[in-house]
Amino acid sequence: MKNRHCHVLASLMLLALLLATACSRLPRNSKTLFVMVPKLVGIPYFNSARDGASQEASRLGLHFFYTGPTEADASLQVDVIAGLLARHPAVLAVSCDDANALAPVLRRARRYGIPVLTWDADAQPDSRDWFVSQVEDETLGRHVMDVLAEQLGGRGQYAIVTGSLTASNLNAWLYWMKKQQQEKYPEMQLVAVVAGNDDQQQAFVQAQSLLQAYPVLRGFIGNSSAAPPAIARAIEQAGLAGKIAIAGLSTPNLMRQYIENKTVKTITLWDPGKLGRLTAAVGAMILRHETPRDGMDVPGVGRIRVFPEARKIVMGTPLDFTRENIGQYWF
Amino acid sequence: MTSSSSASLDTFHNSPPRFVQQISRLSLTGNLQPCVVTLLVLFFCIYAGYRSGDFWSTLNWQLVVQPLAEAGIVSLGMMFVIASGGIDLSAGAIIGVAAVTAGIAAHHKLPVPAIEAAALSAGLLCGAFNGILIGVLRLSSILVTLGSMILYSGIAMALSDGNSFAGFPEGLLWWNDAALLGIPLEFLLFLTTAAVAAAFLRYSVWGHYVLAIGSNRVAARYSGYPVALTLFGVYTLQGLLCGMTGILLVARLASARADMGQGLMLMAIASVVLGGAPIVGGSASVIATVVGVAAFYIVQDGLLLLDVPPFVQHALTSVLLLASVAVGNLLRGNREGRR
Numbered sequence: 251m252k253n254r255h256c257h258v259l260a261s262l263m264l265l266a267l268l269l270a271t272a273c274s275r276l277p278r279n280s281k282t283l284f285v286m287v288p289k290l291v292g293i294p295y296f297n298s299a300r301d302g303a304s305q306e307a308s309r310l311g312l313h314f315f316y317t318g319p320t321e322a323d324a325s326l327q328v329d330v331i332a333g334l335l336a337r338h339p340a341v342l343a344v345s346c347d348d349a350n351a352l353a354p355v356l357r358r359a360r361r362y363g364i365p366v367l368t369w370d371a372d373a374q375p376d377s378r379d380w381f382v383s384q385v386e387d388e389t390l391g392r393h394v395m396d397v398l399a400e401q402l403g404g405r406g407q408y409a410i411v412t413g414s415l416t417a418s419n420l421n422a423w424l425y426w427m428k429k430q431q432q433e434k435y436p437e438m439q440l441v442a443v444v445a446g447n448d449d450q451q452q453a454f455v456q457a458q459s460l461l462q463a464y465p466v467l468r469g470f471i472g473n474s475s476a477a478p479p480a481i482a483r484a485i486e487q488a489g490l491a492g493k494i495a496i497a498g499l500s501t502p503n504l505m506r507q508y509i510e511n512k513t514v515k516t517i518t519l520w521d522p523g524k525l526g527r528l529t530a531a532v533g534a535m536i537l538r539h540e541t542p543r544d545g546m547d548v549p550g551v552g553r554i555r556v557f558p559e560a561r562k563i564v565m566g567t568p569l570d571f572t573r574e575n576i577g578q579y580w581f
Numbered sequence: 582m583t584s585s586s587s588a589s590l591d592t593f594h595n596s597p598p599r600f601v602q603q604i605s606r607l608s609l610t611g612n613l614q615p616c617v618v619t620l621l622v623l624f625f626c627i628y629a630g631y632r633s634g635d636f637w638s639t640l641n642w643q644l645v646v647q648p649l650a651e652a653g654i655v656s657l658g659m660m661f662v663i664a665s666g667g668i669d670l671s672a673g674a675i676i677g678v679a680a681v682t683a684g685i686a687a688h689h690k691l692p693v694p695a696i697e698a699a700a701l702s703a704g705l706l707c708g709a710f711n712g713i714l715i716g717v718l719r720l721s722s723i724l725v726t727l728g729s730m731i732l733y734s735g736i737a738m739a740l741s742d743g744n745s746f747a748g749f750p751e752g753l754l755w756w757n758d759a760a761l762l763g764i765p766l767e768f769l770l771f772l773t774t775a776a777v778a779a780a781f782l783r784y785s786v787w788g789h790y791v792l793a794i795g796s797n798r799v800a801a802r803y804s805g806y807p808v809a810l811t812l813f814g815v816y817t818l819q820g821l822l823c824g825m826t827g828i829l830l831v832a833r834l835a836s837a838r839a840d841m842g843q844g845l846m847l848m849a850i851a852s853v854v855l856g857g858a859p860i861v862g863g864s865a866s867v868i869a870t871v872v873g874v875a876a877f878y879i880v881q882d883g884l885l886l887l888d889v890p891p892f893v894q895h896a897l898t899s900v901l902l903l904a905s906v907a908v909g910n911l912l913r914g915n916r917e918g919r920r
Contacts, residue, residue, distance in 0.1 A: 323843055414840075416840060
């Protein structure tokens with residue numbers, strides 16, 4: 251008897267939970283529904299892009315919906331997008347975890363008449379209408395290497411901690427970093443490229459073991475936003491702050507402490523909030539059947555560059571955060 | 582459809598008359614958890630259909646059954662593994678190896694059947710290796726597959742150098758778009774595989790051995806059952822099914838990556854458990870496994886259409902898993918108390 255009560259209670263609790271979400275019918279707003287999919291949800295970088303996009307979207311009268319996988323995994327992301335197609339959004343904007351893997355589902359979306367934007371990370375060009383890019387891969391990769399080389403005086407061993415070895419945009423930056431070093435800094439030597447899988451703890455462990463394995467290591471590049479703070483922490487714990495240079499891509503919030511205590515001099519990125527804003531603005535342009543023009547001024551973003559052949563929109567140049575300017579940024 | 586070995590092993594002693602066994606299979610020893618899950622999911626579907634006008638659209642169901650089919654095929658393999666008293670942690674990594682093998686085969690411009698054969702045999706070989714270690718050398722399945730998970734994902738990573746393969750021939754990508762009467766072919770393939778698996782489980786002597794080994798390995802060995810060969814078969818089959826899933830994933834994503842099957846291993850284990858199969862083995866049901874895997878995908882898809890934030894989706898899906906397992910256990914507890 252007691253057991254039966256237990257399971258009735260358990261079922262009731264589940265029902266209550268399901269009903270707690272709300273009982274009203276969702277409006278069908280597919281004519282103005284702007285759906286934004288990040289590589290993964292729940293990290294500050296994409297949260298900041300979401301905030302920028304949602305502000306701009308509501309200013310332009312779009313219904314904004316943001317969702318994505320909870321892990322950076324291309325097949326999970328494809329499943330999420332496939333699920334979203336049933337809602338027939340007016341515009342779909344995706345930051346692609348893998349350029350190839352996302353292409354079929356995006357092509358399918360276009361077949362259903364949904365305009366597709368990629369933002370932050372591109373898919374195969376024929377699978378989307380426009381790519382909204384933060385900064386050219388080449389410019390960024392070469393710039394980060396310059397930042398490191400300047401601190402190292404152009405010589406010595408360095409290692410790279412990247413996100414995942416399969417993320418296509420990270421790999422593109424990696425390629426240009428290595429190329430810049432080979433072309434301009436022949437006296438520098440890359441000893442290892444390891445993956446921290448966008449996880450601070452993993453990146454920390456990787457950085458620690460690199461420090462042990464290469465005693466004369468002089469510099470690190472952190473190639474995904476979780477890597478540089480993890481490297482800085484590993485260097486501080488090893489008592490090597492100020493002796494080993496760090497360059498790379500991360501957000502001001504993650505790096506604030508290390509830049510303020512001088513473990514890290516410069517960290518590079520762009521403003522994801524602006525990128526989100528631009529993505530929403532481009533989405534609104536598509537809905538109004540307008541074409542983005544080269545050099546046009548987007549409110550809150552600035553002048554953009556448009557490459558109509560490649561159907562690509564570039565937001566701007568990389569942004570370096572240092573002790574002087576980091577106070578102005580919050581993401 | 583639920584088959585349990587306890588009845589079959591009893592035949593060595595004084596077994597009750599056959600009709601008593603059958604009745605008890607229907608009511609008392611019958612696994613009620615799939616019924617509980619089905620009811621919960623049906624309730625959820627009504628709710629989701631009421632709140633979102635898109636939930637019952639044909640398109641939604643066409644889209645949801647594709648990933649469901651892939652996870653379903655691995656879950657069927659996992660069902661046999663768990664029924665035999667084991668676990669396969671390397672399933673996701675085997676999918677990765679199969680996908681990357683297909684990628685390499687496509688890169689060398691092999692014809693479509695050769696690409697598919699290459700992926701299937703890669704899966705088969707990986708599974709057979711697990712099978713030899715677990716069946717013949719009698720090592721613990723959790724240790725072996727934990728090791729081989731790392732080994733296989735290492736192999737897949739090394740073969741692909743972390744890149745994703747693209748440029749697959751249309752003949753292979755055809756799997757993604759092909760449909761019969763509006764039902765994606767992938768899903769029909771899954772249903773066919775499930776039917777074959779059910780027949781194997783129910784009517785083949787191998788299915789009987791698997792359940793006997795799962796419920797008591799020592800007894801099975803002393804009864805003269807071919808334990809090593811049976812387990813070898815279980816893991817080889819699992820490898821083959823992972824290879825199949827690998828091909829379907831490659832077709833749907835038009836690319837191959839080493840980490841492709843990552844999420845599917847836990848999904849497969851969870852689906853089998855959600856269907857009510859005891860994790861210690863000895864019992865299995867194809868219908869319950871299909872219900873388990875379908876429940877996950879339908880609920881996740883519904884929650885997505887209901888604007889539920891991703892982390893809350895996960896939380897609610899796990900509530901479904903925990904609640905069903907708890908209710909299933911309570912029902913089982915009631916029965917055992919009554920007996």
